[in-house]
Amino acid sequence: MHMCHMGVQADPESFVRQSMRVGLADGWGGSMMGTEFSDIIFGTPTPIETEANLGVLNKDMVNIVVHGHDPSVSEAVAVIAETPEMIARAKAVGAKGINIVGLCCTSNEVTMRHGIPMAGNFLQQENAILTGAVELIVVDVQCIFPAIGPLSKCFHTKFISTSPKAKIPGSDFILVEPHNAEEAAITIVGTAIDNFANRDESKVFIPEHKEKAMVGYSCEAIIGELDGVTNSFVDEPGTYKPLIEVIKAGVLRGAVGIVGCNNPKVRADYSHIEIIKELIKNDIIVVTTGCSAQAAAKAGLMDYEAKELCGDGLKRVCDLVGIPPVLHMGSCVDISRILNLVHTVAKEWGIDVTQLPVVGCAPEWMSQKAVSIANYVVASGLDTYLGIEPQVKGSDEMMHLITDGSRDMVGAGYIIEMDPAKLVTAMIDGIEAKRTALNI
Numbered sequence: 001m002h003m004c005h006m007g008v009q010a011d012p013e014s015f016v017r018q019s020m021r022v023g024l025a026d027g028w029g030g031s032m033m034g035t036e037f038s039d040i041i042f043g044t045p046t047p048i049e050t051e052a053n054l055g056v057l058n059k060d061m062v063n064i065v066v067h068g069h070d071p072s073v074s075e076a077v078a079v080i081a082e083t084p085e086m087i088a089r090a091k092a093v094g095a096k097g098i099n100i101v102g103l104c105c106t107s108n109e110v111t112m113r114h115g116i117p118m119a120g121n122f123l124q125q126e127n128a129i130l131t132g133a134v135e136l137i138v139v140d141v142q143c144i145f146p147a148i149g150p151l152s153k154c155f156h157t158k159f160i161s162t163s164p165k166a167k168i169p170g171s172d173f174i175l176v177e178p179h180n181a182e183e184a185a186i187t188i189v190g191t192a193i194d195n196f197a198n199r200d201e202s203k204v205f206i207p208e209h210k211e212k213a214m215v216g217y218s219c220e221a222i223i224g225e226l227d228g229v230t231n232s233f234v235d236e237p238g239t240y241k242p243l244i245e246v247i248k249a250g251v252l253r254g255a256v257g258i259v260g261c262n263n264p265k266v267r268a269d270y271s272h273i274e275i276i277k278e279l280i281k282n283d284i285i286v287v288t289t290g291c292s293a294q295a296a297a298k299a300g301l302m303d304y305e306a307k308e309l310c311g312d313g314l315k316r317v318c319d320l321v322g323i324p325p326v327l328h329m330g331s332c333v334d335i336s337r338i339l340n341l342v343h344t345v346a347k348e349w350g351i352d353v354t355q356l357p358v359v360g361c362a363p364e365w366m367s368q369k370a371v372s373i374a375n376y377v378v379a380s381g382l383d384t385y386l387g388i389e390p391q392v393k394g395s396d397e398m399m400h401l402i403t404d405g406s407r408d409m410v411g412a413g414y415i416i417e418m419d420p421a422k423l424v425t426a427m428i429d430g431i432e433a434k435r436t437a438l439n440i
């Protein structure tokens with residue numbers, strides 16, 4: 001942080017090297033710990049069916065939206081909402097029950113562990129409230145529009161913030177900490193139930209759109225799926241060897257981790273969806289997290305039937321293993337799962353990460369965290385394709401350092417292209433070049 005202060009660091013290369021160091025510490029330290037501790041406390045995700053898009057809101061039920069990034073608040077709300085006492089209270093006010101749905105990465109956390117439906121991603125948060133059917137939205141930290149405050153006042157929706165790090169005008173603040181999470185969740189769910197009677201039916205419009213999705217593919221779950229395949233040519237349970245063999249054989253050409261945000265500079269979700277469709281058509285399996293995962297889920301790309309959009313090789317793998325072609329690996333923090341997977345694959349293959357026919361992509365990145373994550377992905381040896389130009393374009397030297405210059409430092413760099421069709425073509429070419437270098 002001190003380097004960024006006026007009058008301190010002025011050398012671009014030192015900035016890039018330090019950014020990568022910080023990215024590595026944030027990723028392999030912070031994010032990895034976030035994932036591991038969440039799994040220890042709340043459980044390691046396993047495949048589970050859910051639904052995605054605004055159609056998951058239910059006009060006959062008390063709708064509660066959980067939003068943000070920290071699973072502790074949403075886990076408590078999800079557990080309390082399932083108790084017979086709360087369900088009875090909801091029925092007593094004329095609702096058929098309590099419907100918890102999620103936005104952004106808090107949604108990814110609870111969908112991976114409970115199958116709680118995803119109402120949408122970053123640029124869809126206001127739309128959820130605009131349905132007029134949300135009794136309460138409770139937020140923790142990050143990616144919460146300040147506009148939720150005034151917008152919720154246009155409807156009966158209660159808006160509750162819970163973290164001292166994210167106090168938001170127009171919200172009612174309830175401090176949620178580990179020791180009071182259950183008690184706070186009882187207050188939050190109870191407030192939503194009491195608010196059901198205030199809903200103005202003339203303002204309610206819930207779009208019918210929703211798609212089925214399979215989610216919950218932690219590294220452990222992926223290995224479990226691979227172990228479940230009767231495999232004549234690889235019999236090494238507890239490893240990624242079957243995956244490595246199908247990549248070597250060319251049945252799968254490679255893999256792409258598509259991650260990150262929506263960005264209001266471009267049409268929401270368009271790049272995520274079009275890039276994913278082109279990749280799976282070319283037998284490249286996709287793993288995804290964050291708002292990208294929700295874009296894919298809303299487009300039906302996490303349903304088994306999405307195999308029909310795949311090339312023959314990936315379709316065969318989907319049939320054999322019983323997976324969709326796009327695997328939901330969690331929240332943005334859970335990019336650590338992707339890095340874990342990739343590095344274990346490299347180790348089991350016996351090659352360097354930089355040699356794998358695997359790349360990262362953030363087509364619509366927006367947040368500061370996305371910059372840090374992208375730095376740790378590049379610094380970990382994976383080329384990363386960006387669909388939004390970084391704010392350093394004014395410097396030719398800096399642009400060279402982050403695209404080609406970093407290759408001398410870490411063996412990977414950024415490839416930047418605003419046109420999603422050109423971006424995906426560059427990705428496929430990059431993967432094929434890595435295959436050629438490996439002689440496969």
Ligand code: SF4
Nearest residue numbers: 122143260261290291
């Ligand atoms: S992917 Fe980006 S916009 Fe979406 S929840 Fe994560 S940081 Fe926020």
